[in-house]
Every structure is written in structure tokens, then in C-alpha cells.
Amino acid sequence: NSTVRGALSIHGSNPQYLIEKVIRARIYDSLYWKEHCFALNAESIIDKAITLHAIGGTYDRQTPTPFICLTLKLLQLQPEKEILMEYLLAEEFKYLRALAALYIRLTFRSMDVYEILEPLMKDYRKLRIRHPGGYSLTYFDQFIDDLLKEERVCDIILPR
Template sequence: MAENRPETMANSTAPRFVVSYSANPQPQPLVVKLKWSNIYESESETEEQFSGLTAETPVDWAVELRRRIAANLQWLVEKTVRSSIYRSSYWRERCFGLTAETLVGRTVELDHVSGTYGRSRPTPFLCLALKMLQMQPDRETVVGFISNEEHRYLRALGAFYLRLTGAGADVRRYLEPLSNDHREIRERISDEEFMLTGYFIDELLTQDSCCDIVLPRI
């Protein structure tokens, strides 16, 4: 069987696949790149999502996979990044037992954004983003974060969460007006280095990734 042979579904509205086959004739798990057609038009290749797939796995298994990710949004964060978050002291000490109300308190304590730094150390911002993906707060709560003009890091976290999980119409409705908010926030570059940016919302709307997480297409 040829390498990198594309497998597609006839229905153009269904998820599309690119399936890579190993040159080894022995049965091997497949690496499947799934492009969401409706919910998250993004690509994901985490080990736990695709372990156990074989050449006999039906292509329409993707429908079930999409349903599982919709119910477990933390899978939007790559497995290696999630693992580093779970091992961090901030996650263990500051994210345990959070509710929507206490999450606000944690967020207003933030003084910078970013993903990982140094030797894959996660920032508190990224830890709280993963916590939100676990909690899946209601829309009113997320919009409340975004609408908060006093605490810029609370707005940044709400905007980041909506960009990861929201439909394209909601992203444009709530985030595009914020592109005019150029108040500077700190972004962590390394262990000791920070930079100021006034374009965090613009990055969410125009870049392919932010804070070490691939952003869904809108």
C-alpha cells in the first residue's frame, strides 16, 4: 500500500481525512488528521485520540470522535502540553476545586499571558484556560469575562476560551469589537523575559495558534 494515501468521504460536508500508512507491512496504528467540518475546523493528532486505530477502522468513526471531543474540550490542548500543566505546582495548588466564581478571583491575579516557557513550564494563564475547558462554563459567564473592561487578563482569558470553543459567528460578534482595545498586557517569553503587547485579540483573530494551542479555523 502506498505511503500517504488520501482517504476521503464522498459526502463533501463530512469530515475529511488524510491517513498515513506505515511502510512496514505489519499492522500499525494509523495517524489520522481530522479536519472538522462543523464544530472545530481544526487539526489534532494527540496520541490518546488516535491510539488503537487500524486499517479496518471505519472512516465514519470520526463522527463519534468529534462527539467525544465536544464533550471533553480539554482535548483541544495537545497531550504533551496538558501533561506539563498537570505536573505544575500552580495547577495542583491553585486550580483544584475552582468554581466559576473562584475562577474569576484567580484570573484577576494574573499579570501576564502566554503558553509554556523554559522547559515546557506552563504559565498560570494556560493553566486557567485548561481549567475553563474542563469546567465548560455557560455562555453568559464567558461573555461576562469578555465584557469586563476593568480586568484586562480576565477579558483575555474569556476571549481565548471563546476563540477555542465558540462558533465562528460568536467569535466575530464578541471578539472583533475588542480588536480596538489595544491596552498593553504582558506576555511571557522566557524564564526572565517579558514583552508588552496590545494585540492579543488581533492574534486570536488572525493567527493559527496562540499560547501553544492550535486555534480552530473560523
């Protein structure tokens, strides 16, 4: 559960610390993390992201969603900017794009975030959100708008 060697600090700290300690501890204890996130790399995480069927942070009894588990794994791996851009360009996989967008919002500088994420506002596909009450629907452009404007998305406090 450690960050990759030689990883850069993001916003002045370990990148994993962008996810709160309580949620991070629950992710490390979750079955999805132990079974599916072990030994993932920037290439193999794509296969896991393609199989996602919802975004979200935690649901019933504070169980972390696979989406938030993969977000933490990306924070550990710190893929290069070119790889993240390829994730965003894969239009047929909307949950992979959402994962990359959240990672970019968490780790990039504010000017880069707006330049990269604003063009994604033209994507109007539906996304499922998993939350403690079950599932609900949103749209991809609304998710991007939330990333740009809200303080908390998917149970993660976003950097200012």
C-alpha cells in the same frame, strides 16, 4: 483532571483535547495547577484570573504559565455563555478578558467568535506576554487580532 460531567463535546472531542497532550500533561504536573486550580468553579476562577500578570503558553523548560493553566480549567468547567460575556464585560480586569477571549476562540463557532471578539479590538491596553526568553509587551487589540488570524496563540493550535 477530568471534564465536568455532562460536558458537551467541542469540535467533536473532549474540550481538554484542544490543548495538545504534551502541554496538557505539563499543566497537570505543574505546581500552579496542583495548588491553585483544585476545586475551582466558574465564580472562583475570577479571583485567580484577576491576579494574573501575563498571558502566554509555556516558558523556561516548558513550564506552563498560570494563564494557560486557567484556560485548561475553563475547558474543564465549560461555563455558560452568559458567564463568559460577564468576563468580557469586566473591563477593569484585562487578563480576565484575555482569558475569556481565548476560551471563546477555542470553543465557539466561527461566526460567533467574530461577532463577540471584534468589538474588543477597541481596547488598546498593554498586555505582558511570558515566553521562554522572558517577558515582552503587546496590546490587547493585537492579541485579539492574533486570535482571529493566527494558527497558534499561547502555544495552543487554534481550531480552524
